[in-house]
Amino acid sequence: MTERQTRTVTEVAVGVLLRADGAVLLADRPVGKAYAGYWEFPGGKVEAGESVAAALGRELREELGIAIGASTPWVTFEFDYPHAYVRLHFERVYAWEGTPHAREGQRLAFCRPDETPPAPLLPAAVPALRWLRLPDLMLLDSGAPFAAVVSSAALRDLSARPVGEWAGAFVESRVDINRAAQLHCDFVMAGPIRSTSSRERAGLGWEGFAALVHETPLPAYAYGGIGEADLVEARARGAHGVALSVAAR
Numbered sequence: 001m002t003e004r005q006t007r008t009v010t011e012v013a014v015g016v017l018l019r020a021d022g023a024v025l026l027a028d029r030p031v032g033k034a035y036a037g038y039w040e041f042p043g044g045k046v047e048a049g050e051s052v053a054a055a056l057g058r059e060l061r062e063e064l065g066i067a068i069g070a071s072t073p074w075v076t077f078e079f080d081y082p083h084a085y086v087r088l089h090f091e092r093v094y095a096w097e098g099t100p101h102a103r104e105g106q107r108l109a110f111c112r113p114d115e116t117p118p119a120p121l122l123p124a125a126v127p128a129l130r131w132l133r134l135p136d137l138m139l140l141d142s143g144a145p146f147a148a149v150v151s152s153a154a155l156r157d158l159s160a161r162p163v164g165e166w167a168g169a170f171v172e173s174r175v176d177i178n179r180a181a182q183l184h185c186d187f188v189m190a191g192p193i194r195s196t197s198s199r200e201r202a203g204l205g206w207e208g209f210a211a212l213v214h215e216t217p218l219p220a221y222a223y224g225g226i227g228e229a230d231l232v233e234a235r236a237r238g239a240h241g242v243a244l245s246v247a248a249r
Helices: 052-064 125-131 174-182 205-213 228-236
Strands: 009-017 024-028 043-045 071-080 085-093 108-111 137-139 146-151 166-171 187-190 220-223 241-244
Touching: 009 024, 009 052, 009 071, 024 052, 043 052, 052 071, 052 085, 071 125, 166 174, 174 187, 174 205, 187 205, 220 228, 228 241
Parallel strands: 009 085, 137 241, 146 166, 166 187, 187 220, 220 241
Antiparallel strands: 009 043, 024 108, 071 085
């Protein structure tokens, strides 16, 4: 076994607190912690027997003095730090009670994903901040700056694409999703949720979609037989957003 395989995995609940203007809350790590002074998303360890959502609510109450409503799953990925090997469960939060304030000596800042963030950033926060620049509504034929939106069969290493371009893949399985992550895709699209013709394969339905993208390492879009009105449902099932053609709007 490799050293990485023998390290204990620490499960961490991470809060992506989003204001109405799209700004997200970041906090720096206080003196005495590893990577002190580095900025990250707030959150903390998941205790034994705790769900991610429950752990996030507890941590944000302890760290920021706020009470959150429902959180929705977003992405989950692992990161190997010198001091810990962590599995980061990112959950988006759109509503909370109280004003976030530092209860552990940390600094706080709301930052829009398209703005220059405070520095230095904790390494695992870098891809998450970039993903937050993805739209909730993906218009596939709108002329947006995508390097590629391909089928899982056509996936290739996309790490060398021009700066500023995005790349995604249609996926049908966890194998497809994991391969898309390994080949440097930015997002995946899973569906169809509802079949719209006899020639399409059977729709996943929302439960099937949720099972497919559970703890996805990349932001996932739902597509097929759905529209803008399905965005709230899609988020609740673990989607970053919904994808559709301009003609389907």
